Amino acid sequence: MPLRVLLINTPHFGIRPGEEQENLGLGYLAASLRRQGHEVTLVDGTLERLTPRAMRERLAGQTYDWAGISILFQESIGQAAQVAAAVKSALPGTRVVAGGQPATFLYRELLHRYPAWDGVILGEGEDIAGSLGGDWGEGLPGLAFRYRGEVVAGARPPLVAPLDRLPFPARDLLPLASARNAAAQISRSRGCWGSCSFCSLRAFYGQAAGPVWRCRSAGNVLAEIELLRSQYGIRAVNFVDDNFLGTGERGRRQARLLADSLIAAGTGISFSLTCRADGVELDLFSRLKEAGLTRVFLGIESGVQAVLDRFGKRTTVGQNLAALDVLKTLGIEPVVGYIMFDPGSTLEEFHDSLAFLEQAFGSWAEVRRYVSLPLNVLEIYSGTPVAAQLEREGRLRGDLLGYTYHIPDARVRLLVRLILGVRRCGFPLRNWVLRRKRAQTGRAAAGRSAGPGGAG
Numbered sequence: 001m002p003l004r005v006l007l008i009n010t011p012h013f014g015i016r017p018g019e020e021q022e023n024l025g026l027g028y029l030a031a032s033l034r035r036q037g038h039e040v041t042l043v044d045g046t047l048e049r050l051t052p053r054a055m056r057e058r059l060a061g062q063t064y065d066w067a068g069i070s071i072l073f074q075e076s077i078g079q080a081a082q083v084a085a086a087v088k089s090a091l092p093g094t095r096v097v098a099g100g101q102p103a104t105f106l107y108r109e110l111l112h113r114y115p116a117w118d119g120v121i122l123g124e125g126e127d128i129a130g131s132l133g134g135d136w137g138e139g140l141p142g143l144a145f146r147y148r149g150e151v152v153a154g155a156r157p158p159l160v161a162p163l164d165r166l167p168f169p170a171r172d173l174l175p176l177a178s179a180r181n182a183a184a185q186i187s188r189s190r191g192c193w194g195s196c197s198f199c200s201l202r203a204f205y206g207q208a209a210g211p212v213w214r215c216r217s218a219g220n221v222l223a224e225i226e227l228l229r230s231q232y233g234i235r236a237v238n239f240v241d242d243n244f245l246g247t248g249e250r251g252r253r254q255a256r257l258l259a260d261s262l263i264a265a266g267t268g269i270s271f272s273l274t275c276r277a278d279g280v281e282l283d284l285f286s287r288l289k290e291a292g293l294t295r296v297f298l299g300i301e302s303g304v305q306a307v308l309d310r311f312g313k314r315t316t317v318g319q320n321l322a323a324l325d326v327l328k329t330l331g332i333e334p335v336v337g338y339i340m341f342d343p344g345s346t347l348e349e350f351h352d353s354l355a356f357l358e359q360a361f362g363s364w365a366e367v368r369r370y371v372s373l374p375l376n377v378l379e380i381y382s383g384t385p386v387a388a389q390l391e392r393e394g395r396l397r398g399d400l401l402g403y404t405y406h407i408p409d410a411r412v413r414l415l416v417r418l419i420l421g422v423r424r425c426g427f428p429l430r431n432w433v434l435r436r437k438r439a440q441t442g443r444a445a446a447g448r449s450a451g452p453g454g455a456g
Helices: 024-035 052-059 074-090 101-105 107-113 174-179 201-206 218-232 248-265 282-291 305-311 317-330 347-361 364-370 385-393 410-450
Strands: 004-009 039-044 066-070 095-099 119-121 143-147 150-153 184-186 236-239 270-275 293-301 333-338 396-399 402-405
Touching: 004 024, 004 074, 024 039, 024 066, 052 074, 066 074, 074 095, 074 101, 074 107, 095 101, 101 107, 101 119, 101 201, 107 119, 107 143, 107 150, 174 184, 174 218, 184 218, 218 248, 248 282, 282 293, 282 317, 293 305, 293 317, 305 347, 317 333, 317 347, 333 364, 347 364, 347 410, 385 396, 385 402
Parallel strands: 004 039, 004 066, 066 095, 095 119, 184 236, 236 270, 270 293, 293 333
Antiparallel strands: 119 143, 143 150, 396 402
């Protein structure tokens, strides 16, 4: 029997205007459900800028068999809980289910603390979503829920493989994202072979049977790009893969196959990707540039070897510099991920890190241009090796709504307090100013297009 399903992206108001994107995870879930004949409604709290109250008002009087709420960031759990309560208020008979990495790691805490949650999807949801409208009984694979006063968790189903068997994600909200000047998102692969201490990817995918890194075929990706071009007029895409280059020679071979396919098809698409520094090679990236590559988000994380070792990056300072040099030589824009402060930071490392940035970019103006957040303070997430280590050492503070930690170096502690204090005031103000500018630009453009005697 066909189900009516509501899928919601939790509003996250800390995202910089212009960087708000589709939630591809929900897009894949919606497409998988529609393939099975179910009716799906997608609501994006971030793109549509919906507060929980506005969401409750929109949903009043509607009926759904179950509602899924995506939690992309651990700091969004409190907001997601408010959304869940709003859905329960507007739709009392609807089951409300959470999903995403934070929810998978924190399912017990979510179900104990928030009565609005009926269940939590554990890991990938495409293969179990169609069964959530039926009887949950004493357990369901890939689902955690309350049963007779206890939280029960079904065994994780195997990871989705091959990825080509999934339908292309539903693009209901792509026009709205495009109106905000966002590039279309494409998920070409899932997983990462790395074991960085601050990252939860390995633990998230490692809870189910399957390969560490899975990649769609070049033909399958090209078909999706052609669909985006023909149906939506898309000319730029962003590959949201956790690690575009995957594992070793296989990953490089798959990247070259995609580049060759894009060049042969003459798509004219420009694209960006995310990768590690040790995967950047001149020959491969020359070919990727020929295929349309314009920007690379490069997770170098640090320019101090002791810090890279502490992070478990398995890269060197030399590799970081070499990767930046290749991108500069090819004229590909780098967007550098960098972590200036972490639980083990010392003032000496801070000085060494500043010296590295100066060596790599030449001036602080160039650092600010290419490094997404130069004074970034490491955030701790559930499921990461560093979270487990801090908990063992008694240095982890907070709960599922957000963690903090003790930094032994008192000089660094003072620096971090100052930076976080400025950021708490500055980011909301920055976003408010950017939204006002965007709104004013839109009104001015509307006035110009209306011409004499037009609206206004």
